[in-house]
Amino acid sequence: MLSSYWYDRANLDRYCERGGDQSFWGEPLNATSNGAFVLAGLVALYLIWRRPAGSHKAMPALLALIVISIGIGSFLFHTYAQRWAIYADTVPIGIFMVTYLGYALRQFIGLNWIFVLAGMGGFFVALRYAKTIQCRPGLLGIAEHGLCMNGTMQYSPALVALVLIGLILAAMRHPAWKYLLAASALFALSMTARTIDLETCDMLRIAGYRPGTHFLWHTFNGVMLLVLLIAAMRHGSRRST
Numbered sequence: 001m002l003s004s005y006w007y008d009r010a011n012l013d014r015y016c017e018r019g020g021d022q023s024f025w026g027e028p029l030n031a032t033s034n035g036a037f038v039l040a041g042l043v044a045l046y047l048i049w050r051r052p053a054g055s056h057k058a059m060p061a062l063l064a065l066i067v068i069s070i071g072i073g074s075f076l077f078h079t080y081a082q083r084w085a086i087y088a089d090t091v092p093i094g095i096f097m098v099t100y101l102g103y104a105l106r107q108f109i110g111l112n113w114i115f116v117l118a119g120m121g122g123f124f125v126a127l128r129y130a131k132t133i134q135c136r137p138g139l140l141g142i143a144e145h146g147l148c149m150n151g152t153m154q155y156s157p158a159l160v161a162l163v164l165i166g167l168i169l170a171a172m173r174h175p176a177w178k179y180l181l182a183a184s185a186l187f188a189l190s191m192t193a194r195t196i197d198l199e200t201c202d203m204l205r206i207a208g209y210r211p212g213t214h215f216l217w218h219t220f221n222g223v224m225l226l227v228l229l230i231a232a233m234r235h236g237s238r239r240s241t
Contacts, residue, residue, distance in 0.1 A: 014151075016201035016212025018081065028076040031239035033215035036222025037071030040064075044229035056237040059103060063232055066096045067225050074218065097158050098124055100228060104165050107236040126157035134135050149195040157185050183224045190220035 014018075018026040025031065032164035044064040048057050069092040077089035101123050105116045147153065166180035193216035201210050 008144045013081070014206075015078075015209050016197050017214065019201075019210060020116040022081075024079050026081065027078045027214075029211050030218070031075055033218035033222075034071040034075040034078070036219050037074065037225065038068050040222045040226035040229065041066075041068035041071070043226060044233065047230065049234055051233065052141060056233070059107075059231060060232040062238060063096065063100060063103070064229055066092055066099065067229065068120050070096060070225075071222075083227065094127065096128070096225075100232075101161055101165075103178075103236065104180070107232070108165070108169055108174055109172070122165045123157060123161060127154065130156050149191070150198055152191050152195045155187075155191060159184060159191065162187060174235070176231045178234040179235075182229045183231075186220050186224035186227065190217045190224065193217045 004183075015027060015030055017028070017030050019198050041064045044067070045061060048061050048064065051057060056065075061226050073088035073092045077085040079085075083187070096122050102116050102120045105111045105119050106113070111119070113190075131154035146167075162180055162184040166177050166184055169177035169180060193213040197212045197214040197217075201212055204211060204213070
């Protein structure tokens with residue numbers, strides 16, 4: 001029998017929009033904006049389905065399904081707001097980040113599997129470390145419970161990886177470089193929106209309602225993930241020589 005610990009909402013009131021409301025629809029914008037992930041995954045699956053027979057489809061389709069699971073998991077977290085839902089929210093995100101990195105290293109750059117696995121392992125360690133970084137009050141210390149950038153620091157290795165791989169592909173003149181650098185810009189915007197959610201909470205009032213900016217994290221990321229999926233669909237079979 002599951003402990004009541006997993007159903008405790010304590011310390012899970014993390015976003016401006018909820019504002020202490022413990023109801024299922026305490027974060028209507030944060031919850032419904034997860035439709036951006038589902039829509040991105042469905043659009044990608046449709047585009048993959050329309051591609052000619054024999055073209056590179058399997059891995060992009062799997063990545064699209066993971067994106068859909070991100071939307072579902074995040075929806076559960078922003079509605080139930082319970083401890084078990086944290087894993088529904090974060091696990092699909094982590095799986096996508098590590099999987100797409102390995103895909104990019106293998107299919108775009110053309111690295112040997114040994115280097116691909118080493119890169120994925122190093123990236124995973126970087127994600128774990130970034131999550132533990134503490135900041136003092138200040139620009140990077142926009143913080144909830146001492147977490148840098150309201151916890152957004154944990155995603156900084158993903159932004160660094162996107163930029164670095166995009167630049168490497170640009171140097172290689174690989175056609176996917178534009179997609180990855182465009183995705184980097186979108187991800188930087190989404191990270192900013194997530195970071196300032198609590199800091200701007202009282203500034204953004206609409207008839208007493210405080211929407212916050214976290215829903216923009218979902219919206220920008222939905223577009224960003226679609227860009228990455230299109231890059232995989234169109235250019236994933238073009239390995240470096």
